[in-house]
Amino acid sequence: MRLPRHWQLWAMLAPAIAFVGVFAYIPMYGIQLAFRKFTFQNGLTGGEWVGLKYFEQFFESPLFWTLMRNTVTISLATLVVGFVAPILLALIVNQVVHAGRKRFMQTATYLPHFISTVVIVGMLQVFLSPSSGLLTRLAGLAGVTDVNFLGDTSTFVPVYVISDIWQHCGWNSIIYLAALSRVDTQLYEAAKIDGASRLKLVRHVDVPALVPTMVVLLILSMGGVLSTGFEKVLLMQNTLNLPVSEVISTYVYKIGILSSQFSYSTAIGLFNTLINFVFLVVTNQIAKRVSGTSLW
C-alpha cells in the first residue's frame, strides 16, 4: 500500500486532531442529552427522547428571569467597561514619550493578568473585609460607612467589574498599543503643521487608527455576552449576594455536578451556548455592513 503524499504532515497533526476530536467533539455529540431523559442504566445517548421538555422546564422556572437578568447585567457591564478601559489606557500609555517610563507603565499594568482568579478574589476579601479591610477603611474616610462590599446586592456588580478592569485592562491594551505603534508618523507631522494640539492628535489620528481593532474585539466579546467568568462569580458568591450573583454557568454547575440533574442542566448550558452564538453571528453581520470589518 502506498502512503498518502503528505503522510508525515498527517502524522504530525494526528495527536492534535485526536485530542480535539475526543475532548471537544465527543461532548458536542453528548449535547443530545438535553433532549433525552437521562438514566444511569441507559447512559448518555440511550435515554428516552423528550424533545424540548427540559428547555420548557427552564423557561417556566421561577429562576429563569433572575438568572437571565444577573447573567446579562454582569456580562454586559464587564463587556462595556472592559471594552473602553483598555482603549483609554493604550491612548494614555502611547503618549508617554520617555521610553523607559513607557516600558515601566506597560510592565506594571500587565502584571495583574497573571494572578490567579482565586488569589484575586482572596485579595478582594481581605481588602473589602467589613471589619479591617483596606478599601473599607478608605471608603469610611470618604464618608461611606457600614458597607459590606462583598455581601451587598448593590455593590456586587461594581466590585466584580472594577476588579476585572484592574486585572485585565493592561493586558488587553497590548493589542491597541500594537495598532498605535503602526500609525504612520507622517500623519502626526501633517497634523502638527496644521497646528493640531496633542489632544487633537489623539482625537483625530490615534482613535481612528484603533477602529478596526475595536470592531474585531467587540465582535469577539459579543460572542461571550452570556458567558460570565464562571470561576470568579462562583468564588465571589455568598448567601448575602446570591440574589444578584447566581448566573447561568454557576447554576448549571450546581444543579448538574452537585445535584446530578444531568439532562436539565445540559439543556440550560446549550441554551446559553446558542444565545452566545446568535450574538456572535448578528454582531459580525452588523460589523460587516457598517464598517466592512468582520471575522468571516
Added chain:
Amino acid sequence: MVATYFRNRTPGDLAFSAVLAALCVLILAAVIYPVYFVVIASISDSTLVATGQVWLWPRGVNLFGYEQILKDERIWNGYLNTLLYSGVGTALNLCVTLPAAFALSRREFRPRKAIMVFFAVTMFFQGGLIPTYMLYRDIGLLDNWLVFVLPVAVNVYNLIIARAFFESSVPEELYEAAAIDGISYFGYFLKIAVPLSKAIISVIGLYYLVQHWNDFFTGLVFIRDYDKQPLQVVLRDILLSNQAFAGGAGGAGGAGTSYAQQYADQIKYGVIIVSTLPVIVLYPFLQRYFEKGVMIGAVKG
C-alpha cells in the same frame, strides 16, 4: 523619531502633559499599591494592619504568617501537585501543538483549510459542562490527575499563534533548499523549524504554563480526592472558605474570634505571596515574550 511629534508647543499642550502625568501616576498607584500592600501586610504585626496603621512601610515585622504556611502540609502538597501538572502538562502541550502548527503552516498541504475549521469551531462552540463531565466519567478521568493534562493538550488560540509564526518567520527558501537535499518533513521540522522558533516556543510554553498554574476549575469539578488537588483549590480553602489553619488560627470571623481572625488575615497575605511568587519572580524576565505572543496573534488572528 515619534518623540518630536509629541513635543509640547502651546500652553494647551503643557496642560495636556500635566494631566497625562497625573493620570499615569494614578494608574500606577492603583495597580501597584494593592500588590505592595499585600507584601508589607504579610510581614507586619496583624493588629497594626487590621487597625489601619500599616500604610507605607511594614511595622512590627514578624514572619508568623510564613512560619505557619511552611508548616502546612496542604500547601506543600498542592504546590507539588501543581508543579507536576504544570510541568507534564506544558511538555505535552508543546509536543502536540508545535508539530500540528507546523503541518498547518505548509502551503502545499491542501487539507489544511478544512482542518483549521475543524479546530476553530471549538473556539466558539463547546459541548458544555455536563456532557464533558459524562465523557470524563466514562473514560476514567474523574479523580485522575491526567484530567489536568489530557483534555487541555491543545489550545486552539495557541495553535493559531504558532502556525502564524511558522508561516511568517521561518523563511520559505530554507525549506526549498532543504527539500532539494531530500529532507523529510520530520527532519525539517526538528532540525530547522524548531531551532528557528525559540521565541514562539517560549511564548506559547509560557501561556500554557500560566494556564496550568492558575487552573482552579479542573480541580473543583473533576477531583474529589483532596491529595490530588492543585494549589488553587487549596488556596480557595485557605483564602475564601476560612478553613482552620494548622496553627489553630483561622475559623469564622465575628467579634468573639477577631483575635484569631487577625492572624488568619496575616496568613492569607502570606499565602497570596507564596502562591503568586513564581509568576511574579519570572514575570519581568518573560514579559517581552508574553507581549510578542499577543502581537503575533493580533496581526495574524
